[in-house]
Amino acid sequence: MSSVSAPKFYETKKFKDKVKYTFVTFVLIAGSMLILLPLWWMISTSLKSPAEIAQYPPTFFPKEFHFNNYIEAWQTAPFTRWALNTLFLASVGTIGSVLVNSLVAYGFAKIHFKGRNPLFILVLSTMLIPGFVTMVPQYILFSKLGWVNTYLPLLVPAFLGSAFFIFLLRQFMLGIPNELMEAAVLDGAGHLQIWWHIMLPLTKPALITVAIFSFNGAWNDLLGPLLYINDESMYTLQIGLQTFKGTVQTQWHYLMAMSVTVLLPVIFLFFFFQKYFIEGSNLSSGTKG
Template sequence: MSKSRKRKITNTILFIILSLGAVIILFPILWMISTALKSAPEVAMYPPKLLPEKPLFENFIIAWNKAPFTRYTINTLIIVFFNIIGSVFVNSFVSYGFAKIEFAGKNFLFTLILATMMIPSFITLVPTYVIFSKIGWVNTYLPLIVPAFFGNAFHIFMMRQFYRTIPNELMEAAKMDGAGHFYIWGKLMMPLVKPVMATIALISFKGSWSDFQGPLLYLSDRKMYTLQLGLQVFKGQGYTEWNYLMAVSFLSMIPILVLFFCFQNYFIEGMNVGGAVK
């Protein structure tokens, strides 16, 4: 068998495997859209059908008006905005220190920060709630915003790796001109790390936008609900309006998908370089 024929067979097999993988990954989204376009009797039908007999596009409008989802979206955007600001700038500054500044105990402190990634998040839920409750932050957005300004181990690691790819000669030249670390970080380094900054911003956006546990734990005032927490309006005792739930769930996915497709080049570059070790 010739090499070209072997290559063609290999490519065909890979194409089939990747196509099957894509179908498996996309099927839940297709099912979500299908359910969103069905009537309540069709949703309850057994055996279920993939395609609705008559697509009900008005389900999206009806579902959105079932609760103040516009208000919930604004609430979510407020939280997302401050989380992105905190994640990008704080992690960028901290990682700059670990990558470009020599100080005693740097490696030990960096290892300690990385070790926090090994701690399951549910272990800190109760202690964190108790702390925020005692300082009066429950039923405010502060518990959902302030932690972003204290750094994230994974984001610090990514940005540190990216900073290490930047030649030290640039920093030394700036120091010779009288620049300090704040100037070097803000004016010299920040423009060079745009790909990894975009990556961290996307990760922060996705995490804050999709967060259900945090708002569920800290928010009790319905006017302060986030978009994900507002989806509970479709869940009653013994019955769930699945078509409306899926409709709003699909709408809530759109911003994440749009941002990813718009900035996917930055995201891929940031993940590749940010994960590289010099």
């Protein structure tokens, strides 16, 4: 009888899986390093002296750590005031975005009315309109309303809803059993009570996702404040960063130090709510009608 020879190790499924795992791991690590490289360069530059920044070839690690760059950069301009302005805009805009978008999403997910689906498609179609197309009409409208050099053009749009946030919250709400609504209706609850007492608590992961996106967008917004804010006392941090960019020379050590400072709140916010963010982004639960 002829014996069947055992396959060689490099032909086995175990070996192939190991090679595949090693390759995928290497690609992910390499990709992560490429993504983190600009962040590290920003941090490294923020700790260098102007002379070391200008030297060639550039140094990847600072020869001396100049932590005083952060203090000096903060003191060159009223950054405390600008930070409070930015925090106010981001906080109020986030609250408005969460409340309005969740209320509209509740209507599309749980209230049956004639033309609901076509109207929802119409709302989604607004995502196809580039923001630059509406920029000039918006400015003309806000200018005629006398809102230029106020925070209203930056806050009011947050209370008017976002197609993407409405879609995300609606998909999440579709996964909530209708029996909960029916039980609340039997107890005499109206739609606003159902939305506030049932939907909002059950959609907390999705709400946190919307809040993170909204806060991050408002915190990092440069174009909006640049268009509508003229008073220096009303500047935001993103406009404040431009003070380090001169017509002849840019103070890179101060600019990078303040850029790191501005970036830290967003990073901490994401890592603190990372669990809810991932759960809220997973819309596989939104499959029920």
